[in-house]
Each structure stands twice: as C-alpha cells, then as structure tokens.
Amino acid sequence: MNGKLRVDLHGAPQTMLATLYGRALDADAPDSLLHDRWARDVVDRIDHDWSTTGITADTAPSVALRARHFDVWAGSFLAAHPDAVVLHLGCGLDSRYFRIGPGPGVDWYDVDYPDVAELRQRFYPSGGRYHVVASSVTDPAWLADVPAGRPTLMIGEGLTMYLTEADGAALLRRIVEQFPSGELQFDAFSRFGIKTQWVNRVVRRSGSTLYWGIDGPDDILAAVPGTRLVQWVPVFEAELFRQLPRRYRVMAAVLDRVRGVRTMAQFHRYSF
Numbered sequence: 391m392n393g394k395l396r397v398d399l400h401g402a403p404q405t406m407l408a409t410l411y412g413r414a415l416d417a418d419a420p421d422s423l424l425h426d427r428w429a430r431d432v433v434d435r436i437d438h439d440w441s442t443t444g445i446t447a448d449t450a451p452s453v454a455l456r457a458r459h460f461d462v463w464a465g466s467f468l469a470a471h472p473d474a475v476v477l478h479l480g481c482g483l484d485s486r487y488f489r490i491g492p493g494p495g496v497d498w499y500d501v502d503y504p505d506v507a508e509l510r511q512r513f514y515p516s517g518g519r520y521h522v523v524a525s526s527v528t529d530p531a532w533l534a535d536v537p538a539g540r541p542t543l544m545i546g547e548g549l550t551m552y553l554t555e556a557d558g559a560a561l562l563r564r565i566v567e568q569f570p571s572g573e574l575q576f577d578a579f580s581r582f583g584i585k586t587q588w589v590n591r592v593v594r595r596s597g598s599t600l601y602w603g604i605d606g607p608d609d610i611l612a613a614v615p616g617t618r619l620v621q622w623v624p625v626f627e628a629e630l631f632r633q634l635p636r637r638y639r640v641m642a643a644v645l646d647r648v649r650g651v652r653t654m655a656q657f658h659r660y661s662f
C-alpha cells in the first residue's frame with residue numbers, strides 16, 4: 391500500500407490519464423507552457439504505470455499547448471461574459487476551472503462519464519458554482535439541469551473525435567438550440583486523422599476508437615445551423631508554437647507543409 395488511488399479505466403476514459411500526465415510533465419519542465427500544478431499533484435496521488443500512457447517528456451508540450459490554447463480562448467469569452475455558463479465536456483481530470491479561476495458570476499459544469507466524474511470528485515470536490523456532472527455528454531438529459539438564458543461556452547478538448555458524427559453534431563445542435571448565445575470551442579481530427587488513428591499511441595494503448603472526422607469549418611457550419619465561424623486554426627499553425635523550443639517549431643513548420651497532415655488536428659471556435 392502506498393496510499394495512492396488505483397484507477398482502472400479502459401477505452402476513451404483511459405485517454406484522459408495520458409493528457410493529465412502530459413500536463414504534469416509539462417509542469418515539471420523549466421520552460422513549462424501551462425504550469426499545471428494540479429496535474430502534477432493528481433498524478434502523484436494516482437497509482438498508475440504512467441509509462442503505459444504513451445506520453446513522454448518529448449510529447450508533453452503538444453498536450454500543454456492544446457490545453458493552454460483553450461485556456462486562452464475560454465479566458466477571452468469569460469472576460470466578455472462574466473455571467474456565463476461554461477460546459478466543459480469530456481473534462482477528464484483537467485484542472486481548467488482552477489487554472490482559469492472564473493469570476494463569481496460564472497457557473498461551470500465539468501462533464502464526463504460516471505467513472506471519470508467519480509474519480510474527479512476525489513481530487514476536485516465540487517460545490518457552489520462549480521458542478522461535476524456524471525453522464526455521457528451525448529445523453530440529452532443532463533442539459534435539463536443547466537440554467538438556460540445566459541451566454542454559454544462549450545469547451546470540448548480531446549472530445550469530438552471520440553463521438554460519432556451523428557452524436558457529436560446532435561450535441562452541438564442541442565447546445566445552440568438551448569442557450570440564447572455563446573461559443574463552441576473544440577479541437578477536431580480530420581477524416582484523414584481518423585483513418586490513420588493507428589499512428590496515435592495514446593488511442594492505440596487505451597484501446598479506444600476514434601469516429602468523427604471534421605475537415606474544416608464548412609462541416610460544422612452545415613451541420614449546426616445558427617453557428618458563425620470565429621476562428622479555425624490547424625494545430626501546427628497555433629500561435630503558441632512560437633513559445634515552444636526550436637525543435638518543435640521546426641517540426642510544426644515542416645508538418646504544416648505536408649498535404650493532409652496540415653489539417654489532421656485543428657482548433658475550432660464558433661459563436662451562436
């Protein structure tokens with residue numbers, strides 16, 4: 391017994407251990423991008439062979455970059471809407487709520503499958519305006535308890551690819567229909583990225599399957615009436631790459647020139 395919590399997750403829920411570990415490794419680095427001390431603390435409290443996640447110190451910056459990217463986008467929405475509702479879907483054990491520290495007018499919902507949500511409560515107890523919801527994001531029932539009538543931000547980091555196209559598009563439509571205004575912020579893999587998912591170590595090792603390929607904003611604008619594009623960025627062109635060590639910048643610049651690979655992973659932001 392080492393006093394640590396044993397976790398037994400498989401498939402999509404297991405992948406959040408990999409991203410958590412990536413943020414912890416980034417926090418250890420002298421040139422950390424995210425400074426996620428919560429990730430380091432939670433990793434230290436879980437009994438797990440972290441080497442099996444497929445994430446190493448070399449790949450951790452890409453995890454931290456994605457997390458930081460959504461912290462920046464979410465922060466800009468909250469600065470303009472201090473009374474917002476935030477739907478942080480497929481939250482895993484991410485500490486975004488604590489990193490951002492939203493103001494007192496914000497209601498924040500962290501949503502993930504019941505086994506992940508239960509684990510989450512052990513490390514980040516909910517209360518006040520911070521809520522943890524144990525449900526599949528595609529089950530329409532949980533949305534009934536969320537206050538409607540306020541600007542609403544949906545964040546889906548590392549989520550859409552685990553949903554089927556039908557379920558994912560229905561989820562986005564439901565949010566746009568239920569709330570008066572807001573934003574959808576998420577990352578996506580292209581159809582090519584879905585086809586070549588076997589190269590993704592985290593996905594392979596967790597035994598999960600990726601389904602929904604999104605090639606660009608047109609796919610979303612057509613599938614989700616009422617959305618307007620705010621920004622679309624292939625990950626390799628993300629502003630934050632400039633803050634990574636030179637070898638990552640060079641790698642991103644090279645991959646960005648390879649047809650198909652350039653748009654394999656993308657950041658999407660829409661208003662409604």
Ligand SMILES: C[S@@+](CC[C@H](N)C(=O)[O-])C[C@H]1O[C@@H](n2cnc3c(N)ncnc32)[C@H](O)[C@@H]1O
Nearest residue numbers: 403405406409480481482502503526527548552
């Ligand atoms: C790659 S992890 C990302 C976790 C977190 N966003 C992060 O960046 O660390 C994918 C997450 O999506 C969750 N997920 C996938 N499909 C889901 C669904 N239908 N409902 C709820 N959560 C889901 C998984 O349980 C897992 O926590």
